[in-house]
Amino acid sequence: RRFWRLELPFAMPGLIWNMMMSMSGAWFFVVASEAITVRQQTIALPGIGSWLSVAIDRRDFAAVGWAVSAMIVVILLYDQLLFRPIVAWADKFRFEQTASSPPPRSWLYDALRRTRLFRVLRAKVEQMAQKVSSLDGRRAAPRLRTKLSPAAERRLDRVWLLFVIALAGLAAAAVVQYMAAHLSWHDVLTAFGLGFITLARVLVLIALASLIWVPIGVWLGLRPVWARRAQPIAQFLAAFPANLLFPPFVLFIVYFHLSPDIWLTPLMVLGTQWYILFNVVAGAAAFPGDLKEASSNFRISGWLWWRKVIIPGIFPYYITGAITASGGSWNAAIVAEVASWGDTKLQAHGLGAYIADATDKGDMARVVLGVVVMSAFVVLFNRLLWRPMYAFAQRRLTLA
Numbered sequence: 001r002r003f004w005r006l007e008l009p010f011a012m013p014g015l016i017w018n019m020m021m022s023m024s025g026a027w028f029f030v031v032a033s034e035a036i037t038v039r040q041q042t043i044a045l046p047g048i049g050s051w052l053s054v055a056i057d058r059r060d061f062a063a064v065g066w067a068v069s070a071m072i073v074v075i076l077l078y079d080q081l082l083f084r085p086i087v088a089w090a091d092k093f094r095f096e097q098t099a100s101s102p103p104p105r106s107w108l109y110d111a112l113r114r115t116r117l118f119r120v121l122r123a124k125v126e127q128m129a130q131k132v133s134s135l136d137g138r139r140a141a142p143r144l145r146t147k148l149s150p151a152a153e154r155r156l157d158r159v160w161l162l163f164v165i166a167l168a169g170l171a172a173a174a175v176v177q178y179m180a181a182h183l184s185w186h187d188v189l190t191a192f193g194l195g196f197i198t199l200a201r202v203l204v205l206i207a208l209a210s211l212i213w214v215p216i217g218v219w220l221g222l223r224p225v226w227a228r229r230a231q232p233i234a235q236f237l238a239a240f241p242a243n244l245l246f247p248p249f250v251l252f253i254v255y256f257h258l259s260p261d262i263w264l265t266p267l268m269v270l271g272t273q274w275y276i277l278f279n280v281v282a283g284a285a286a287f288p289g290d291l292k293e294a295s296s297n298f299r300i301s302g303w304l305w306w307r308k309v310i311i312p313g314i315f316p317y318y319i320t321g322a323i324t325a326s327g328g329s330w331n332a333a334i335v336a337e338v339a340s341w342g343d344t345k346l347q348a349h350g351l352g353a354y355i356a357d358a359t360d361k362g363d364m365a366r367v368v369l370g371v372v373v374m375s376a377f378v379v380l381f382n383r384l385l386w387r388p389m390y391a392f393a394q395r396r397l398t399l400a
Contacts, residue, residue, distance in 0.1 A: 221284020
């Protein structure tokens with residue numbers, strides 16, 4: 001009952017924003033997923049991703065334009081037919097103690113609410129939800145009497161933890177044995193060195209994306225009308241695959257004789273920076289209206305307002321977006337550190353390019369090494385930076 005009545009309704013606005021971001025972010029890897037090259041052999045699935053892959057190989061600007069046009073149509077369709085109605089429906093879950101801004105509107109949601117079939121279906125769904133949320137656990141009472149004691153639960157947790165550690169140890173030993181049979185210490189040091197290069201790119205990109213999109217996200221989140229206007233634009237930009245920018249980037253770098261290590265870097269954050277924007281918008285939109293009115297009555301403005309009011313208010317949302325953007329940037333490195341346009345191929349130094357090159361050659365030992373090193377960097381990065389910040393946000397900056 002607590003889940004259905006309290007936790008799920010309170011989380012619904014943020015859940016919907018993250019769902020929109022996930023939907024759009026999935027387009028970023030569609031090219032890499034639908035056209036995979038291993039040992040000079042390309043395996044393609046039917047879809048716009050493989051279409052783009054062929055268009056890039058053939059240097060066909062017209063085909064790329066058709067792909068962009070198709071993506072625009074599809075994004076606008078699922079924005080109007082899916083997300084706009086969901087956003088309008090979920091507005092009722094916002095908790096406010098003061099007068100709020102005008103609610104979001106959706107022509108499809110308004111039309112459905114007037115139909116008899118929708119009212120019948122809604123009544124059935126509400127009836128089922130009422131039955132689920134009204135379960136009081138009386139049927140489970142006999143089982144509760146046989147519940148394990150806290151000491152027994154701790155012992156069971158320890159046994160399960162030891163089992164997981166042993167299983168992970170066996171898997172790690174098998175991976176190490178496989179790599180030791182095919183690689184040398186020089187390969188390991190090379191992979192770690194390239195991993196530090198990619199780590200530097202991720203840190204710089206996340207910092208720059210935060211400086212740009214946090215103020216914009218706060219401005220949009222505090223103005224729902226503008227947020228709704230910018231929603232389809234942000235969804236399209238988030239869904240825009242980095243591969244579509246390979247032609248101008250490659251031509252620009254080759255023409256001006258620029259360094260791929262620097263000028264291919266922005267492609268890593270192209271599809272992941274929107275996690276920061278969408279989460280900050282959701283955090284600013286969920287910021288309590290009474291706190292906004294209180295800060296306005298006390299005339300808190302300028303840097304003091306940012307430092308004492310809005311940044312603490314959106315910080316948990318920002319951390320969620322930054323963690324997701326950081327992980328997405330590591331994944332995007334495999335796509336973005338190698339760019340091609342026809343026969344012209346540019347490659348930056350980094351772990352993503354290392355994995356992509358090993359995959360293209362069919363060198364599975366170096367693919368495994370690259371994935372293991374990237375996993376180690378991501379885990380340590382999350383453990384040393386993001387987890388302490390997330391714990392701080394939950395402990396000090398969560399409204400409860």
